[in-house]
Amino acid sequence: MTQPAYVDVTAFIDRHRVSRFQLRIVALCFLIVALDGFDTAAIGFIAPAIHVYWALSPAQLAPIFGAGLAGLMAGALVFGPFGDRIGRKRLLMLCVVGFGVASLVSAAAPSPGWLVALRFMTGLGLGGAMPNAITLTSEYCPSARRSFLVTTMFCGFTLGSALGGFVAAALIQDFGWRSVLIAGGCAPLVLALALAAWLPESVRYMVNARRSSDVIARTLARIARDPRLDGASFSIAEAASDAVASDARPRVLHLLNPALLRGTLLLWAAFFMSLLVIYLLSSWLPTLLHASGATMRTAALVTAMFQVGGTIGAIVLGWLMDRLNPKFVLAVSYAAAGVFIAALGYLTATPWLAALMVCGAGFCVSGSQVGANALSAAFYPTECRATGVSVANGVGRIGSVVGAVSGGAMLASGFTMPALFVTIAVPAVIAGVAMAVFGMTVRPSAQLA
Incomplete structure (x- = not known):
């Protein structure tokens, strides 16, 4: 009787050319990071309109800027690590939906204080999403092209920042500053639908989480067809992995x-x-x-x-x-x-x-x-x-x-x-x-x- 093959998923990804499946993952993560760039830049573009709307002094306007940055920091520290517990895709879905809803609610903020609080909430989702987008992209890229593909994906941030200026210029004069926040809230919710349909879970995470071998095999088959995947057992060869895996601490x-x-x-x-x-x-x-x-x-x-x-x-x-x-x-x-x-x-x-x-x-x-x-x-x-x-x-x-x-x-x-x-x-x-x-x-x- 033929023994089942043992497939190291790291080596499998490394020895095959980058597939359209992997490029789609890069593109979806590019869009997630672009939304971060859009949101970060858009608040600067709508700040003059907010300043006039509520007659704020520069000192009163400053917390609106700082709240988003503080939320990004807290989101990265508090929510980002949950990607190692519940999976990269699930965490990304929750964060993208979360900052989309928070941005939409921000558009209805009745006072500067409410806007500060809601900007912080928006930042929480953005802060948790970005590092997991980086992680998921990295885990699907072959080592020979990993740095190039991850850095290209992250260019979404600067392009999203530029888009924030164009959208603000197109909307503020006719529809007011709240319309920019509405646009910044609708886009993540639409993207969440695409993520649900097309974004896979990290195959490395699935191996460590002991997911079904059939699911892992089907995922790897989308990178390259290989007869050794049928009925195979899967592992990850990482030198530092054993020491970390045996650590029961958080x-x-x-x-x-x-x-x-x-x-x-x-x-x-x-x-x-x-x-x-x-x-x-x-x-x-x-x-x-x-x-x-x-x-x-x-x-x-x-x-x-x-x-x-x-x-x-x-x-x-x-x-x-x-x-x-x-x-x-x-x-x-x-x-x-x-x-x-x-x-x-x-x-x-x-x-x-x-x-x-x-x-x-x-x-x-x-x-x-x-x-x-x-x-x-x-x-x-x-x-x-x-x-x-x-x-x-x-x-x-x-x-x-x-x-x-x-x-x-x-x-x-x-x-x-x-x-x-x-x-x-x-x-x-x-x-x-x-x-x-x-x-x-x-x-x-x-x-x-």
Whole structure:
């Protein structure tokens, strides 16, 4: 009697070409992340209308911005890790429906206080969805193309941010600021239907959750037909998996397992510093450029180059990460971001040079942050991957809040422009050092096979 085959799902995915089934997963996760970008940008575009509608001062308007960021942080830390318990797809469905409903209810907010509370609720869903979209994409990508596909998927964030501006411009004048929130609520609910129909559960998660071998075989057959799948038993070959699987503590504490601890702390440092720089520049760069003598139009156009550079950087760095040591690619890129940012302080009076430096900074720091998401998904084993990516994003979101609020303090400090931008460059260099140390000290066996 023929013995049943034992199929390692990691090796199975790695040895086959990327299928249309896998590209559909990338596309659906791209749309989830795009909704995050849309929501993050849209609140900035409708803020002037809210300011007029409720006659708010800038100080009263600030909590509306901060509530969404705080919700993203809390969602990543609290809800994101549940993807390791209930499955990536189920958690994504709950989060997408949750932030869609919260956005729709936000459109009916009767007061600024209610809007702040509902923006926080919207952020909770978004914060839980993003790391699980990264995790699910990573788990269906072959290792040779994982970084490129994950970073390409994450470009949905910047494109969604741009879409937020176009939608706001099209709707606000004729239908008011609430219409933008309605659009931002309807889109996730429509997407949830597509996710229910077409998004599969992670095959790695199904193996660990001891789901039916027939279900796993049918899922893998959508990647490639293979006669060995019939009646097979399935496993995952991951070096760090046994140590984590035997740990009975809550999954968030698995990240402090000796096999993962050093890499976890270095990833947290890089995420915190990276998102601090990104949100500081995104929030305050137009004001800083205007203060240095640029017109508002010039300041806006120069700042837009940050997102352009970030989108290009995500794709290029993802391609390089698949071909070179990914930790050192990110280390060099973060360090280069520090150079671009520091140089910007000396070039603010020359718009075209300032735009070039801003584009370079976006390429390096935003592109590296997308790459860091891919690296974190590759570092953690299946049992705690969603938790690891979620907590790293949550720590990074703390950095984003620090960055968003620190610009005002820096402006009030009396720094010269060169000194101010050198100060902003320091966290980017620290992120580069963290990645370099990661590459030199973290054992390769602790990473995803």
